[in-house]
Amino acid sequence: MEVSFGIYPEDDDEEKVKEGDEEEVLKTVEEELKRLRNEKNMRKHKKKGSNKRKRRITEFVSTGVKQLDKILKGGYPLGSVITINGDVGSGKSTLGMQFLMEGIKNDENVMYISFEEHKTASLKHMKGLGWDISELEKQGRLLFVEFPVDEIEQLIIKNDVVHKMILQSNITRVLIDPITILGLLYDNELDRRRSLIKFIERARGWNTTTLFIAEDNGKWQDYRVPRSISGIESLTDGYIYLGYERANDKRKREHYIEIIKMRGINYDNTIQSFTIGNEGIKMKGITKKNRR
DSSP states (O other), rough: OOOOOOOOOOOOOOOOOOGGGGGHHHHHHHHHHHHHHHHHHHHHHHHHHHHHHHSOOOOOEESSSSHHHHTTTSSEETEEEEEEOOOTTTTTTHHHHHHHHHHHHHOOEEEEESSSSSSHHHHHHHTTTOOOOOHHHHTTTTEEOOOGGGHHHHIIIIHHHHHHHHHHTTTTEEEEEOOOHHTTOOHHHHHHHHHHHHHHHHHTTTTTTTEEEEBBBBBBGSSSSBBBOGGGGGGGSEEEEEEEOOTTTTSSEEEEEEEETTTOOOOOOEEEEEETTTTEEEEEEEEOOOOO
């Protein structure tokens, strides 16, 4: 019997194993095999653990609404681009501002980009909700930027002036309200889509968590899910829809929110009710069975 596990002492005469010692040798061989198996398992386990450490762990930033963070299992994915869509008065801008204000509360610098609404109107609206944007601007915590419609393509898509401002002010969160105007700059569908794709590529390069506020096209009854006028939601990482319907007494509106898409997250897709008050959006935690 020849065994090559290195368990025999070297002998000049290469003496063979005696019959009486065979049982002891087999026992030693079994122990050696067991030791080798254990070492192999340890290496395998160590490699497996190393692979786990290499897996990307999703980080989140708070939405500014506690119940929404819970539904999203932590908030918006860090560095993602999210579309917030809804009809007029659905709470889109309010949800966007809560996102920015949460960042300021966490000692972050944030940016508000407007393509349409004048700054004075925005300031008045936000102050009514208890957010003094002008004071935050003076402190350098919030950067409010207005872009003329006819200069959007040149300043952002081609030259990416926004990225330079983000780097200079150490911005971590960006809100663009509304994004709809970008999709209306082009008559040709192909040019429009190319422009949106290019814009999103720019936004991803900012290394910020970015929200696009879009406007509902009012024809969602014809589709499985609501769609915005620009259609940008199909290109972003996440898509949240805000809507409302008349209450039973017809005198009040009942607001609801639905997470339609959020890449990389096993989110709660039930439709939830919410209210809008002096402190912004507050979710009731009540599930609505049907938004239609």
